[in-house]
Amino acid sequence: MADLTRVETDVLVIGSGAAGMYAAIEAARAGCRVHLVDRSLIGRGGATVMAQMTVAVALGDAAPDHWSHHYQDTLTAGRGLCNETLSRLLCEEGPECIREMDAWGVGWARKNGKITSAFAPGHDRPRCVYVDFLNTGPAVSKTMRTVLHKTPGVTRSGDLCVVDLIKADGEVTGAVAWHAGSGAPVVLSAKATIVATGGLTRLYRRNSASSNMGGDGYALCLRAGVPLIDMEFVQFFPIGHLAPRLIGMDPIMWDPFRYKLGGRLLNRDMQPFTDRYGVAEDGKYVITRDLGTYAILKEVAAGRGSPHGGAYLSFQHVPEEKLREAFGPVIDRLAENGIDLTKMPIEVAPIAHYHMGGVATDVKMQTELPGLLVAGEAVGGANGANRLSGNAITEALVFGRQAGRTAAARVKTAKSVPVRIDAAREAIDLINAPGRTDAPNTADLLQRLQSVMSDDVGPLRTKDGLVRALAAIEEMTRDVGERPPGDGGAFDMVRLDWFDLRNMLLVAHTVAKAALARTESRGAHQREDYPGMLDEWRVNQVVRLAGQTISLTSVPAAPVEVAAQ
Numbered sequence: 186m187a188d189l190t191r192v193e194t195d196v197l198v199i200g201s202g203a204a205g206m207y208a209a210i211e212a213a214r215a216g217c218r219v220h221l222v223d224r225s226l227i228g229r230g231g232a233t234v235m236a237q238m239t240v241a242v243a244l245g246d247a248a249p250d251h252w253s254h255h256y257q258d259t260l261t262a263g264r265g266l267c268n269e270t271l272s273r274l275l276c277e278e279g280p281e282c283i284r285e286m287d288a289w290g291v292g293w294a295r296k297n298g299k300i301t302s303a304f305a306p307g308h309d310r311p312r313c314v315y316v317d318f319l320n321t322g323p324a325v326s327k328t329m330r331t332v333l334h335k336t337p338g339v340t341r342s343g344d345l346c347v348v349d350l351i352k353a354d355g356e357v358t359g360a361v362a363w364h365a366g367s368g369a370p371v372v373l374s375a376k377a378t379i380v381a382t383g384g385l386t387r388l389y390r391r392n393s394a395s396s397n398m399g400g401d402g403y404a405l406c407l408r409a410g411v412p413l414i415d416m417e418f419v420q421f422f423p424i425g426h427l428a429p430r431l432i433g434m435d436p437i438m439w440d441p442f443r444y445k446l447g448g449r450l451l452n453r454d455m456q457p458f459t460d461r462y463g464v465a466e467d468g469k470y471v472i473t474r475d476l477g478t479y480a481i482l483k484e485v486a487a488g489r490g491s492p493h494g495g496a497y498l499s500f501q502h503v504p505e506e507k508l509r510e511a512f513g514p515v516i517d518r519l520a521e522n523g524i525d526l527t528k529m530p531i532e533v534a535p536i537a538h539y540h541m542g543g544v545a546t547d548v549k550m551q552t553e554l555p556g557l558l559v560a561g562e563a564v565g566g567a568n569g570a571n572r573l574s575g576n577a578i579t580e581a582l583v584f585g586r587q588a589g590r591t592a593a594a595r596v597k598t599a600k601s602v603p604v605r606i607d608a609a610r611e612a613i614d615l616i617n618a619p620g621r622t623d624a625p626n627t628a629d630l631l632q633r634l635q636s637v638m639s640d641d642v643g644p645l646r647t648k649d650g651l652v653r654a655l656a657a658i659e660e661m662t663r664d665v666g667e668r669p670p671g672d673g674g675a676f677d678m679v680r681l682d683w684f685d686l687r688n689m690l691l692v693a694h695t696v697a698k699a700a701l702a703r704t705e706s707r708g709a710h711q712r713e714d715y716p717g718m719l720d721e722w723r724v725n726q727v728v729r730l731a732g733q734t735i736s737l738t739s740v741p742a743a744p745v746e747v748a749a750q
Contacts, residue, residue: 189613190364190371191604194220194340195596196589197359197375199347200402202231203578204561204585205381206329207282211589212377213338217596220373221333222345222362224397228330231383232394232539232562233581236322238441239303239313241575242279246299248311252276255312259576262307262473263541263569264708265723266415266742270548271567275576275583282582283314291328292316303444305574307473313575319441319515325578345371346684347401348616350378350409350557353608357409357557361612365681368674370616372609376599377592380405380544381560381585385419388693389537390632390639393422393437399685400692402563406544407691411552413728414565415542416692417699420572420709421644423477424450425536427495431522436536438515439498443470445511450481451497451530452489458496468502475571475709478535478644485534486645495534500526535644539577541568541709542699545727550588556595560588566725569742570708617673620680624670627682630661634689637661642697647713651701658697662690694735695728702726702737 196212198205201223209221223230243255256276260267287293287300293314294301302311316324333339345362351372352358359374382402386392403413424443426436442448447468452458459465462480464472472480481496491497500508505527509516516526524531543565550558561581568576606613637657641650665687671680704715705722724739 188369190369191374192220192371193374193604194218195376196220196592197222197373197378198381199360199379199405200231200381200383200561200563201227201341202381202383202561203233203325203329203581204563204588205379206333207582207585208379208381208560208589208592209339210329210333210336211586212593212596213336215590215593217338217593219339220342220375221339222342222347222373224344224346224365225395226343227341228326228333230395230397232398233322233578234326235394235435236325236578238321238444239305239315239575240283240321240578241305241308241313241573242283242579243276243312244280244283244300244302244314247296247302250302250310250312252280254309255279258308259568259573262571262573264571264718266569266707266725268566271546271564274548274587275567275580278583278587279579282579282586286325286328286582289328289332291324305444306471307573308575319435319438319512322578346681347405348684349612350405351605351608351612352409352554353605356555358605358608360405361609361616363616363680363684365676368677370613372604372606372613374604376601377556377558377595379550379558379560379588379592380563381588382563384540384543384562385692385696386537386540388635388638388689388696389419389643390635391425391436391534392537393425393435394538399689401688402559403543403695404688404691406552406557406559407695407728407730409554409557410730411554411557412545413542413695414545414725415569415699416565416695416728417703417726418541418570418709419537419696420474420539420541421478421535422538423474423481423535424498424533425538426531427491427534428493428532429523431524434518434522437538439531439533442500442512446500446503446507449499449502450477451499452484453491454489455497458484458489473571474538474574475711478709479711481533481535482645491532493532493534495532497530498533499530501528501530503527539572541565541570541572549591550584551591556599558588558592560585570710615669618668620671620673621666621668624679624683625664627670627679627686630664630686631682631689634658634661634686634693638693638696642693642700644709645711645713646700648701651697654697655694655701658690658694661686662694665690691730698735698737699726699728
């Protein structure tokens, strides 16, 4: 049993993607002591560092624009389910965050001295800024890491897997973590705790994010008693790379090619097909992600898919000089993979990319529990049933900054929070538990869960599939049990897998349960047995956990009201 480590701070930030780093920077600038923790390297895990493309923001530099236009496009994409106060915050404050990032030296692309904006599907005008089309996320992450390191008052700790939040006297007072490098429990005490752990794409076999995106934050908040909303809405990126084999390049790299060059989506017979599903592209890139995903999967189901079960994406009509002008050395990297875009199409298929649902919060990023805030993709509601292209990094920046500000304001009035070992005892005992001798194969269970979610809770859903998924999830939850395997020593990956499964199975259950209950198709939630969008389902589904029981209720789609802190 490793020694217990105790840490006291003003603001604890869990997760170090763009949202977590911005929250830490903002709280520290307000004079707070901040402790930023992550299960991977600080600023190098999560979704931001993986993002290649663009950031939606109404700067109005390249063309006339206003945040209200961005806001309207966000609401339209959300299919009537957006929390409008959160959507407005995202769109209204996005420009200020982007300009601050510019001042920090992120290097937004410019033309004639003005920040360049590209057009993306779902937007009414060019609105998406970028560093370059394959490096925006890494540039944002690198810039924020640099600013973070220069900001006084921030302490950083990697290799910390947060096991549970600490709740005492009706408030969140920190968290308990397992230190992978030693196996020791770590009790982190704080006046304000910000969960910025990203989404849940790891639940799926094919996904575009880092391997630590297993819904940790959702599970932490749910077990602490905080509700989640819109859990059924998982966004699938329609043109994730499928074939031929691609080594050392991102599976979602084809989006920037479509931004710049259009490209043609073709079925097995090399025929365009999106017009069959309501959007005729004609070589342009105008189809939204939910419709693109639906169109490809329906072609596959009709027997018109490509050999590996997707669709063709062709740039054969684009001259080589134009390809090189747009993407330069990327063309050579593709050639090293045996891909010549002037002579062959590539195969693409939907891949899990983002989650619209998450923790219920108010416009200040406060949850129902005093002392607990959320930021970035952990927040539910801003994007409704389908996220508008480019809103993810904007959301991370705006919500992260706001969470940092709110946490700093709380610190000024909150009493000192001593380390509460009594309130942390259950989580400490879980970390220190002797390993089970009857432990299941956790690696196998992880693969089984991903298969179940991909096959039965993926882009196209049915009652039979969702019922089957829930039964499988419940069986796996029983197999996992309530005590971890492994010896609890340094870098015990079996025990880490168990902690991951504990969270992933809980979150998977909420997604499948909400998807089964929503008997319509809306945005990223498509029911084959209920193909239409229905007015009576203009509601947000709210998930709560009481003991081992997950409950589900519906409320009319409206801004989520939570108690002020």
